[in-house]
Amino acid sequence: MTRRSSIPREVGLDHTKDVLREGYQYIPNRKKAFQSDFFESRILGEKTVFMSGEEAAELFYNTDYFKREGAAPKRIQKTLLGEHGVQGLDGAQHRHRKEMLMSLMSEERLQVLDQTIETYLDQYIEKWEKKKSIQLYDEAVEMIFQIACDWAGIPLEQHEIRNLAPKTADLFESPATVGLKQFKGRNSRIQLENWAKDLIMKTREKEIHPPEKTALHVIAWHRDLEGKLEDLDAVTDDLLNIIRPMVAISIYVAFTAHAVIHHPKEVEKLRAHDDRDAYKRFIQEVRRFYPFFPFNVARVKEDFVYRGHAFKENDQVIFDFHGTNNDLKIWNNPDLFTPDRFKDWDGSPFNFVPQGGGDYLGGHRCAGEWITIRMMQIFLHYFVEKIDFEVPPQDLSYSMVHPPSRPKSKVVMKNVRMKI
Numbered sequence: 001m002t003r004r005s006s007i008p009r010e011v012g013l014d015h016t017k018d019v020l021r022e023g024y025q026y027i028p029n030r031k032k033a034f035q036s037d038f039f040e041s042r043i044l045g046e047k048t049v050f051m052s053g054e055e056a057a058e059l060f061y062n063t064d065y066f067k068r069e070g071a072a073p074k075r076i077q078k079t080l081l082g083e084h085g086v087q088g089l090d091g092a093q094h095r096h097r098k099e100m101l102m103s104l105m106s107e108e109r110l111q112v113l114d115q116t117i118e119t120y121l122d123q124y125i126e127k128w129e130k131k132k133s134i135q136l137y138d139e140a141v142e143m144i145f146q147i148a149c150d151w152a153g154i155p156l157e158q159h160e161i162r163n164l165a166p167k168t169a170d171l172f173e174s175p176a177t178v179g180l181k182q183f184k185g186r187n188s189r190i191q192l193e194n195w196a197k198d199l200i201m202k203t204r205e206k207e208i209h210p211p212e213k214t215a216l217h218v219i220a221w222h223r224d225l226e227g228k229l230e231d232l233d234a235v236t237d238d239l240l241n242i243i244r245p246m247v248a249i250s251i252y253v254a255f256t257a258h259a260v261i262h263h264p265k266e267v268e269k270l271r272a273h274d275d276r277d278a279y280k281r282f283i284q285e286v287r288r289f290y291p292f293f294p295f296n297v298a299r300v301k302e303d304f305v306y307r308g309h310a311f312k313e314n315d316q317v318i319f320d321f322h323g324t325n326n327d328l329k330i331w332n333n334p335d336l337f338t339p340d341r342f343k344d345w346d347g348s349p350f351n352f353v354p355q356g357g358g359d360y361l362g363g364h365r366c367a368g369e370w371i372t373i374r375m376m377q378i379f380l381h382y383f384v385e386k387i388d389f390e391v392p393p394q395d396l397s398y399s400m401v402h403p404p405s406r407p408k409s410k411v412v413m414k415n416v417r418m419k420i
């Protein structure tokens, strides 16, 4: 029996190649062509409902309808996420682990992070002053790796910084790749898992003593729902779920610098007012405007009907982050970089979703959104108020096809100087 549906369907056997060819624009292009926020297509040999926009976000993040178990493709688990992370959990197990991760995000711990970021930035700027030019993205990867480990209570040897910082970047640079780059990402994941496992075992065996409330301490001593010490593979992924995405903020740091370079009038506004809200609005606009993760995948929990479409248990669904952040129904002139639009933003958890939507504890919204915003704000403050730099000719364009995108030149800055 064929299924009836009011959702438009893209004809053809399989559209995986179109997804790879069009990248961030695959869903928005069809949304426009079908004049619909929902459409059905086939990718990786599976019938899939694609959805975009505010209503779609509300549906996607409803855990009565969708689950994450068995949703993420293996190539993403073996690079970005790990096979035992919270991303693949549902229900009570998910909530229990997510509560532990969210406990790391207290105001007290975020203030410690703010200070740590400033300390490292001051040290790095001293180093940059001695160089003719720097590549901001690479510097940020190395610096934020140390910031993350310091904040997480992880002891680091000098040689580990050079070895592990770029490997951490491999995890978020490789998921959408094939061949050698994918192989490199998988290898880096194995090495980082060994490193994280070793840190957790040493903590449990009291060979090292990370301070209380740090991520390493909290994660290593976490107990499961039955009160037993959490499974080693699970906590290994939890620890990497802190370090890896903190390092990934390097991409946003590069895009923040990109926005500073391209929007001098907006920078002038920041200088004129120097108020925290203006800085926050600028950062929110960076997160809305620039592409990061294009979309995410889930599976239908139990049969249900929505918009006349029969969703069947285990069907694949994909939700569009970038297209929602640029949706004409939500944002006026989404192609313009306009931080002031956030003066009127209603704060909905479903219409601005650079790091997912919905609820932090009950759902899969990113655990590190507050860290991301604060770290970006501090970097922005340094770019605007604390340092001078020149921008030599370079290719600052970025891809709208291959995720995660970033400025091609990695943002070269010349003659970086601390302002007097």
Ligand code: HEM
Binding pocket: 086, 087, 088, 098, 101, 241, 242, 243, 245, 246, 248, 249, 250, 252, 292, 293, 296, 321, 354, 355, 356, 357, 363, 364, 365, 366, 367, 368, 369, 371, 372
């Ligand atoms: C670079 C900036 C970041 C971006 C663009 C980002 C984006 C995302 C996205 C799109 C999701 C998936 C939401 C969903 O499942 O639908 C997610 C989940 C997650 N993120 Fe982030 N993130 C960032 C930074 C961070 C940071 C700094 C941390 C931790 C310190 C973090 C920890 C997590 C965790 C643990 C999850 C899984 C949540 C769950 O499944 O319940 N992220 N993030």
